[in-house]
Amino acid sequence: MSTKNKSNYENTYWSSDDFDTYWFPYQDIYRIEDKDSISNFYQPTLLHIVDTDEENKKLIKVAYIGHNTATEENTLKYIYNILATKSDSGVVLSNSTQYFTKDWKKIEKGSLSYVISPNKEFNEQEAEKQIKDIEKISAFFNTEPLPITYYSCTNLKELFQIKGFDYNPIMYREGGGGLSARQNIVFSANSSEFYTHEIMHLYIIAFYYSRAQLFNEGMATYFGGSRKYSYTWHKKNLKTYLAENPEIDLSLHLEPFERFFAGETSIPYMIGALICERTFRLYGKEKLLALLEKGEMWDLLNDVGLTKENLNTELRKELLLPPTLAIANSD
Known part of the structure; x- marks a missing residue:
């Protein structure tokens, strides 16, 4: 071993x-x-x-x-x-994984190959919605849709079981979630055929191997929300939370995997997403994609007018503005 x-x-x-x-x-x-x-x-x-x-x-x-x-x-x-x-x-x-899912239903939809848990029904409407988002993402990256295998699980326990675990402490956490893996694989624990956040990760990995994780998670959240909620929903939620907690300095929470939440909203993920939204609104697509290029995080942030001194203020200002979406999506 x-x-x-x-x-x-x-x-x-x-x-x-x-x-x-x-x-x-x-x-x-x-x-x-x-x-x-x-x-x-x-x-x-x-x-x-x-x-x-x-x-x-x-x-x-x-x-x-x-x-x-x-x-x-x-x-x-x-x-x-x-x-x-x-x-x-x-x-x-x-x-x-293939052994544990050999009896799961297989459904082809566009560029997606769904592998559906026997504990749920396939949701045609969610799959159609996902295909539309993939078309928009592909257009944004000027590429053809990636062929993606999508494992649709009912919860985290089932997700980890098909990945080979009998025990992993994460599998017993409340709520959903998921992950993406190399070779264009998505694992969803949301009992849903729609998970643009994880699919966005696959496009980022395909074209921008060298990237800061803050921008990787931020871009995925900006385009696809997080868990079961859209970016617009999370933005409203974070706006309310920060209004009630004005002492929080966003510049101190740039580690994307810090477990710092406002209810269902990961604050570090949303910091990355707000940086992406602000960059797209002020500088356009080219600068937004430049955040995914290889480079030191603060150098990339400085290039879009963000410093350690002004990041907290600038992102709080961004929260007060209506969403500027790089691709149109729905709540």
Whole structure:
């Protein structure tokens, strides 16, 4: 298992087809053994080898457990499933997502290949709405629509289960969400066929590999909202929240994955989105896309008139203006 930490694009023990499908098929368990600065704190423990309906395939169930020698306590990090396939040439490992979704309904819609949970009904209207947004995004980037595989799950627990987890603490959080992955894959935990935020990430990854995460999340939120709500909704929500909390300095919350929320609204995501909206309103599309180019974050911000000293004031002013949308979308 340690060989997975040596390369993200090749592994003798892993199915070569997986690298075409997922690009980085074991990303979820890459360096999973580490805890902060401690290497190999969490050790793999084989829990069970599970039979499947194919004789040559088994599910390998592995727990990653850390032991604190000072307290003599054990800590469970993850329980993860890996598919092992035996052939004449030996055994190869692979990502288990396709195994866990092999009986899910497959529906083709435009450039989208939906994979639908058996615990929900396919929503035709949401799919049509998603196709329209993809057309607008593709036009914005001057490209053809990307072929996207969209896993539509009912909640976070189901999402993590099809990604191979029996246990991951995130899977038990309230609310929905989702993620995008290389090779144009979207995982939605919103019980919805519409998730422009994550699809926007795929377009950003396709054309702007070097990017500041603040602008990556900001652009996705500006174009596609976040979770189940549009950018316009989040803007109104944040405006109300900041009016009630005038002491908050937005320039101190530029780490996009800081868990700082105004109800359903991620404040760091919205800071990035407001920067994008202000840039588009004042400078246009070219400058907006320039935020996604390689560069130091404050250099890019300075180029659109934002500094550490004025960012809080400028973004609060932007909140008071009606939305200026780069693509028309609906609440």
